[in-house]
Structure formats: C-alpha cells, structure tokens
Amino acid sequence: MTSDQIKSKIEYGDYKTLGAMLDVPPTTAKMRFLRGDFEAKTALEKIIEAREQLIKSHKVEPKA
Numbered sequence: 628m629t630s631d632q633i634k635s636k637i638e639y640g641d642y643k644t645l646g647a648m649l650d651v652p653p654t655t656a657k658m659r660f661l662r663g664d665f666e667a668k669t670a671l672e673k674i675i676e677a678r679e680q681l682i683k684s685h686k687v688e689p690k691a
Contacts (some may be wrong), residue, residue: 630663641683644674659680 646656647671659667 628675630660630668633660633668633671633675637671638678641671641674645670648674 642653642660644669645666646653647682649656649659649667652657656667660671
C-alpha cells in the first residue's frame with residue numbers, strides 16, 4: 628500500500644493507535660508517518676487492514 632493510499636484510508640483514532648503501537652504520542656506518530664518512517668507506515672497498514680477485516684467479518688448480510 629502506498630503512502631497516498633494509506634492517507635486516503637486513515638480514520639479518526641488511527642494516529643492514537645499508531646502512537647500506542649510505537650510507544651510515542653499520537654502527534655509524534657503522525658509526523659513519523661508523514662516523514663516516511665518505515666515502521667510507522669507498516670504499522671498504519673496493519674491498523675487499516677485489521678479494521679477493514681473486522682468490519683468485513685462482522686457485517687450482516689441483508690436477508691432476501
């Protein structure tokens with residue numbers, strides 16, 4: 628996933644989660660990502676993918 632793709636999928640709370648993962652404040656985590664830090668980018672990819680999987684696995688199929 629490119630940085631632009633990640634940026635388009637970031638939601639409220641993602642930088643807070645990223646900060647917790649990196650053990651830094653959310654603003655520091657955000658700046659690390661924006662500066663191209665590999666660890667921050669990889670962690671944000673995991674956050675986004677996990678959220679998408681969680682939503683997908685809990686969606687209720689409409690009844691016909």
